[in-house]
Amino acid sequence: MKLITELNEGWEIRQCVPSESLNPQTGELNGEHGWIKTAVPAQVHEILLKEGLIEDPALYGKGKECLWVAEHDWLYKLEFSGLSGRKQGDRTYLHFRGLDTLVDIYLNGQHLAYHNDMYLPLRVEVTELLQETNLLLLHFHSPYEFMKHAEYPEEWTGKIRRSRLIRKNDQDFTDYLGAKPYLTRIGIYDRVCLEIVDGMEITETDIASRLSDGYGQGSVTVNVHGSGLVAGASVLITVAGPDRQTAAQYIGFVHSDSAEAWSHNAELAVNRPQLWWPRGYGEQPLYEISVSLVANDETKDSVVKRIGFRDVQMVQPFDFWINQKQVKLWGAQSVQIQGITHCWDDEKSNRLLDLLENGNMNAQRIWGGADRYGDSFYEEADKRGILIWQEFFHDYGMYPDTKEYRELCRREAEYQVKRLKHHPSLLFWCGGNECFMGAEFELPVVPYIGGEIFLEDYKSVCETLDPDRYYHINSPYGGAYCNDPLEGDTHSYTNTWYVPGADYPVMIAEEIRTSPPSMKSFVKYMGEARAWPADYSGMITSRSPYPWPDTWTEQTSAMGWKKIPPIELFYDADSLESAIYKFGAAHGYYLRKILENNRRGKPASDPDGERICKGHFVCRWNDTWPVIYGSMIDYYFEPYIPYYAVKRAYEPVLLSFEVQNFIYMWIVNDSASEVEGTLFIKLFNPVKNEFVQEIRTDVRAAPGESRLVTDLNAFKQFSREYILFACLIDSEGGVIARTNDFVDIEKKLRFPEARLHMDINGDIVTLTTDTFARSIELSGDHEGDEFGWLFEDNYFDLLPREVKRVKIMGKHSKGTIRAKAYYSPHITEGGFER
Structure with missing residues (x-):
């Protein structure tokens, strides 16, 4: 049986300047020491923060103090045993699942590999190099040193960012997500494994499922690829239904003329398969596909994946029919889960999915500027029925068009498609975010550089490896221009751009307006003095450069002050509390109106016409750093008015x-x-x-x-x-x-000073009011902790004779619950304990 050992513990890291000479036999630089003990996966910034060697880059001004980190090289070192469990004839590999990004790898003084793409894993055979005790050394090179010396054609000047010479997340070089001035991560961000192969192994398992005979028959096609060869070896494939009972089984012998590589294809029939449905349309039954490689009555290797049987047809752009039911896409566009590291975090991801479900959403767009999401995310999406719009890793503007660069991108796409194609939640592929639109907007008459990546390479990969899924060239794309709402998808910046036909678009892939988070979050990362400067009046005049205090501008990005919601419809602010409400309420008002309009999908003058809009994605879903921008969920995972406005606008x-x-x-x-x-x-x-x-x-x-x-x-x-x-x-x-x-x-309008009555029974809050209550805020407190509370609904209106029941969610099991209408001074409190 293949033996996989995760090499997580016992690592050390240290800094070195790019010009220092490295002794790969010892990992020492000029005989110096200074190693920091750590475990992986972990990247340099988070290790330094944990050790108290840097201050939190999320704090105001501290990001600039951390620029030196990625301007240096960094070494990761591990001593490990490599012979335990090995037999004569076994092959051994080191498998690096996530390296960021430019790294030379040495084992026992021998150079193993150079790796230069953070989106691709690296697997290297080390059978002949292993000793009783081994020294593994990873030398990560500064991306800034690389960019200084890398070839950069003159015709790219002003068109392609130098950071794009590296296949690394481009947000590591900008402040768009909120890091000031930026934070460039470096190091190991996914597991490192030692893999011992006993004769044979499975290297790839390609699974596709289809429906036929009016959905009365399901077929599962399995293409198994492997290496090594043992006489009489066979492939055993079992399909287990949602009830864990065997629904189909297959066994076949492996034949090959070469031990280097072999493949085996099989098709299994499943009678009367249960259909997988998107959230809100039915259940999500999953079938488990087990693929085992057996030789001499021993399992040499095995792979388990889960699939769902569903039929997807796109009858016109973004008009998806699943199992013959039209499904509109109501969701959000997510970014990186966390800022200081690219390491995946299941707990944070699941919290965001919980909020997505509570927000009445059935879809999530994985933005081209985001990280490579973990396998567990897609497994959760399968279980929850969340449809995934998956983009490849590109964002805004042009890209290098060299043969070497295109080859890296092609390999990334192949890896992603093979890794994810079996997931029923995966709705379609997309080449990236605003690549053509960004160039069209900033350089309208300049020929696009790198377009072949999206128009040819990714298209070919998807059509070859996953022909049953739609591939969208880019977001936005289609129509008379890239952001044309009448034919393709559109990104809504209608407060700063004039966009013909924006009232009834085919698909809004991004809907963004800017507002700060809730009061407690804002004060936590701004501080009261910066959140509301003593000399700020709250007035906006013709001489005001921004619609808020200058200190807010320091905390925003991407000209967020130009993307504000219609704050002119709300009362002028004379305090921090009123300013936060004004922006948040205006943000919620705007999203509610645009979402309701899009869900109606047609004007009152044509009530019997087609619902034009096929879906809507709010942007952004989550904050990676403390920032004033457009997110529904802030840096501390706290939702505010815009989130709940979207939740109500997305009610089924x-x-x-x-x-x-x-x-x-x-x-x-x-x-x-x-x-x-x-x-x-x-x-x-x-x-x-x-x-x-x-x-x-x-x-x-x-x-x-x-x-x-x-x-x-x-x-x-x-x-x-x-x-x-x-x-x-x-x-x-x-x-x-x-x-x-x-x-x-x-x-x-003038609002009455409502008095609320509250009962708490278990985890249910029941509210009534004596008169109209505008924007009731529910909040919690347990021994001074106001964070981590979550309410099923919040910031809602209530009329007399209405009874409102709200479930208390979140991490707390007891505390004090408070309820207050915004325009009322009266606060109602109650004790809560599960």
């Missing part, structure tokens, strides 16, 4: 007021079932604290239907201070959906 059954020349009431049903009930539309007078008019009608909406139910002309004219309210009730009195809205801007 949506009630939506469209306030135009007339006021219309819409229902949108993106659930898997028909909905039916009685719709109550009411006008509420907040001054008299009573409902003054009502429309009642029976409503039915089929799955996938966007329907204009009625206008509100029966109300005739009414005061703009009135509040619109709608509620859909089923036959048993249960609430299917509800909404409320305003007819005027918030800045012109």
Whole structure:
């Protein structure tokens, strides 16, 4: 049996300047010591931080103090035993799953390999080099020294960043995600393994599944590749159903003329397979495919993967039908999980997926500037029914077009496709983010350099290795220009760009506006003095360079001050609390309006027309560093107003007021079932604290239907201070959906000082109010810890006679829960204990 040993413990690292000479026999530099003990995977910055040798680069000003780290070379050293468990004839390999990025590798003084692509693993045979005790040395070279001396054609000047000479995450060289001025990571970011192969091994397992006979028959095609050869060896393949019972089995003998490489193909039939569905449309049954290599009654190697049977058709751009049901994509675009390291973190990833599910999303776009996500992420997406828009590792603008560079990119794509193609959650591939759009915007008449990577290389890889999946050239792409909302996908920067046809796009791949996080997070990483300078008035005049204090500009990126939401609709801020609310509420308001419009998908003038918009992705989903930008989840994993506005706008059954020349009431049903009930539309007078008019009608909406139910002309004219309210009730009195809205801007409204009543029973908070309560915030505290609380819903409005029940989530099992409407001074408290 193949023996895999992870070489995690016993490592040491040390700094060296690029010009120092290295003794690969000892790992010493000029006889000096100074090694730091560590374990891997871990990159240099996180090791130095743990040892107290640098301050946290996330703190203001500290990133600049860390620039020296990547300007030096770094050595990783490990002594290990290499003979344990080996037999005569066994082959042994060192497998480096993630190296960042330019590294020479030595074993016992022998140069093993040079590696120059952080997205690719490296596996090297070391059978003849191993001794009783071994010295493994990794010499990571400074990317900045490399860029100084690398060949850079004159025609690339002003078009291709020098950092793109290296196949390394480009965000390591910019402040876009928030690191100031940037943070360039270096070192080992994934596992290092010693692999002992007993005669034969499986090197690759390619699995594809299909449906036929009206979904009554499933087929699993397995292509197994390997090395080594033992007479009489066979491949055993077992398909286990969701009930763990065997659904199909195959055994076949391995034949090859060469021990260097062999392959074996098989197809297995599964009768009446259970269908895998996206979240909200059904269950996610997974079938386990076990592939074993057997020789002399002994298992030499084995691979286990899980698949799901589903049929995906794209009938027009981004119009996906899964198992013959149209599925709209409502989701978010994620970035790197953490800033100081490229190491994958399952716990953080699962927390973000929990928030994604709570946010009523069924899709996630993995941005081209993100890290290589871990296998466990896709396994979780399979289990949860989250559809994945997966991009290759490119972001904004042009790329080198040399043969060597294209070859690295092609190998990356092949690795990614082979690694991920069996996942049912993987919806389609995409070449990268804003590569063509960025060049088109900044250099509109300059021919694109490196386009063959996306137009030819990646396209060929996907069509060859994964022909059943759609490949999208880039995001955005398609139409008369790269960001054309009428034909391709579009990135919404309509507050800074004029975009024809932006009201009803085919697909919004990014929707971004800028606001700070919640008060507690903002103060934690800004400090009160910088968060609200003593001399700042809160006024925005013609002489104001920014719409916020100058200190906020220091904490943003990508000209975030130009991407603000419509703060002019909200009250001017005279304090930090009111400023954070103004930006957050404006951000939530904007996202709610644009998402509801896109979910309706058509104007009231064409109520029977096609739903034009096929999906929507908010940007960004998460913060990698403390930053003021557009994320739903901040650096401390705390959601704020925009997150909850998106959650409500993504409700599977949506009630939506469209306030135009007339006021219309819409229902949108993106659930898997028909909905039916009685719709109550009411006008509420907040001054008299009573409902003054009502429309009642029976409503039915089929799955996938966007329907204009009625206008509100029966109300005739009414005061703009009135509040619109709608509620859909089923036959048993249960609430299917509800909404409320305003007819005027918030800045012109006056809100009552609501008093809330709160009951806590287990992990459920029940709230009622004496009068209209605007933006109720739920917060928690346990012995001074205000972080890590999560509520199923938050920052919501509540009307009299409504009962709101909210589940308490997050890490805390006890504490104090507080509830307060924003415009009210009254705070309601209650004790909580699970």
